[in-house]
Amino acid sequence: MNRRLFLRNGSLAGVALSTLTFGACASESKDPQQAADGAGPASDSFELQEATIAELQQQMSSGQRTARSLTELYLKRIEAIDKNGPRLNSVIEVNPDALAMADALDKERKAGKLRGPLHGIPVLIKDNIDTADQMQTTAGALVLAGHKAQRDAFIVQKLRAAGAVLLGKTNLSEWANFRSTRSTSGWSSRGGQTKNAYILDRTPSGSSSGSGVAVAANLCAVAIGTETDGSVVSPASCSGIVGIKPTVGLLSRSGIIPISATQDTAGPMARTVRDAALLLGALTGADAADAVTQESTGKAPADYSTFLKTDGLQGKRLGVEKNHLKGSSDAIALLHAALEQLKAQGATIVEVELEKQIDPLGEAEYDVLLYEFKDGVNKYLSTAGAQVKTIEEVMAFNTQNKAKAMPFFQQEILEASNKTDGLGSAKYQAARKKSHQGARQALDAALRDNRLDAIVAVTNGPAPCLDLINGDSWKGPGFSSPAAMAGYPHITVPMGQAHGLPVGLSFVGGAYQEGPLLTLAYAYEQASKKRVAPEFRAPFVG
Numbered sequence: 001m002n003r004r005l006f007l008r009n010g011s012l013a014g015v016a017l018s019t020l021t022f023g024a025c026a027s028e029s030k031d032p033q034q035a036a037d038g039a040g041p042a043s044d045s046f047e048l049q050e051a052t053i054a055e056l057q058q059q060m061s062s063g064q065r066t067a068r069s070l071t072e073l074y075l076k077r078i079e080a081i082d083k084n085g086p087r088l089n090s091v092i093e094v095n096p097d098a099l100a101m102a103d104a105l106d107k108e109r110k111a112g113k114l115r116g117p118l119h120g121i122p123v124l125i126k127d128n129i130d131t132a133d134q135m136q137t138t139a140g141a142l143v144l145a146g147h148k149a150q151r152d153a154f155i156v157q158k159l160r161a162a163g164a165v166l167l168g169k170t171n172l173s174e175w176a177n178f179r180s181t182r183s184t185s186g187w188s189s190r191g192g193q194t195k196n197a198y199i200l201d202r203t204p205s206g207s208s209s210g211s212g213v214a215v216a217a218n219l220c221a222v223a224i225g226t227e228t229d230g231s232v233v234s235p236a237s238c239s240g241i242v243g244i245k246p247t248v249g250l251l252s253r254s255g256i257i258p259i260s261a262t263q264d265t266a267g268p269m270a271r272t273v274r275d276a277a278l279l280l281g282a283l284t285g286a287d288a289a290d291a292v293t294q295e296s297t298g299k300a301p302a303d304y305s306t307f308l309k310t311d312g313l314q315g316k317r318l319g320v321e322k323n324h325l326k327g328s329s330d331a332i333a334l335l336h337a338a339l340e341q342l343k344a345q346g347a348t349i350v351e352v353e354l355e356k357q358i359d360p361l362g363e364a365e366y367d368v369l370l371y372e373f374k375d376g377v378n379k380y381l382s383t384a385g386a387q388v389k390t391i392e393e394v395m396a397f398n399t400q401n402k403a404k405a406m407p408f409f410q411q412e413i414l415e416a417s418n419k420t421d422g423l424g425s426a427k428y429q430a431a432r433k434k435s436h437q438g439a440r441q442a443l444d445a446a447l448r449d450n451r452l453d454a455i456v457a458v459t460n461g462p463a464p465c466l467d468l469i470n471g472d473s474w475k476g477p478g479f480s481s482p483a484a485m486a487g488y489p490h491i492t493v494p495m496g497q498a499h500g501l502p503v504g505l506s507f508v509g510g511a512y513q514e515g516p517l518l519t520l521a522y523a524y525e526q527a528s529k530k531r532v533a534p535e536f537r538a539p540f541v542g
Contacts, residue, residue: 067102067120086536090213094168115163127169130255140174140188153255162282170210177207201539202463205235212239230480232267237459237504248487252287258376277304312523314346321457329476330498367431439485459504494530
């Protein structure tokens, strides 16, 4: 869940930080180059730096490397810069079975059995996704520490079947950032604070903070995040990577600790559009335990990489959010440059005003999430074998263990959710109709009336500082809510940096239009080449 949703509505601010020694941005001014020199090398000598899935497959095919050697290298990388060095703190737990998985997949390769493009590829997944192994599933919450799932989430079953190596789990904003009105993105009571890999005192955004940072810092080949409103695309933007928030229903949610049955989805996070497309294809499929996935039958191609065309922008009509074309944010200039790049590749740009229709729906969306969170989490906890069975028991634990579970911020959202009176409530039904149907109608009309292939906008502005005193303090444009409320697909691609901080370009389209959106995103990515690996720069003001 993206805190920006609530900041936009004037409802939330946040403070939370445990592993950093500063309370806000570093107060001592430093020269940017000195900061970079003090934090990490300008060029990274990691053997798998920026390696794509195709490159890793070629190395395994040629015998240069094995799934085991890849896994060992990523595990060493995690130890070197996530647990030591800049201490990014993006990986909450490594998988004790990772090397055994890799060995088994190497044996299959030697026997001539290849499962597909993910065979032997190390993947990290967010710590709200069930795995029936030695790893915990906790949503970053201390109350669930030690909880091991009884069965794999459906998408984890798909990953195993595709031959991926489950490298470990990533830290996140606790309860996917749906616990308090005063939280800081990337902090959890179990995992502490994840740092932005570009400038270490900046937010990684959330709630898929760890997945975004891990991919950016080359701790894995690809990763999986989850989103309710912004939690894949916002951290992807802040980490200079590609993020896909699919149509709700394309990927199963069973076995994922929920917020909202209406808006939740998992999504790929990768350094390239091609890698994100390959991961997306491996995760799709109808699941009897998640009824909404039945709607995706016949709408999910076997291979999304077939949509990747360098001339994919030729003749396309793209709407640009008018509110993002002016303002003081450094992201505005990047958007204008991106629009020129899109036009140079043959696209026609049309101004649209979608945010003015979506913003008034925010209060209704929040009500929907409060109602659905209580219903979903209570159902999950009651069957998961966890030590707590309800939100009420979660709150009691947090109160009893306040020093560790709530050292910086409280649990106002849990309290508000627990007071809701069930999904049969007229208030809930009205709120869902207003937010979900209202957003769909607004998006559908904008796409139809302007004959658009997609809408583009700034995903979000440059990452603000992590701040113990004032919490998350986002300013400038952001565009997660339209697609989130509607349940429609949203892809973000790097479009440049402001003061060393990445900013993403959003592509939003209609239901199950992931393929056509990938065409647009890939063509832009290949023409612009804006992905830049992080240098782990120390905090500075400048």
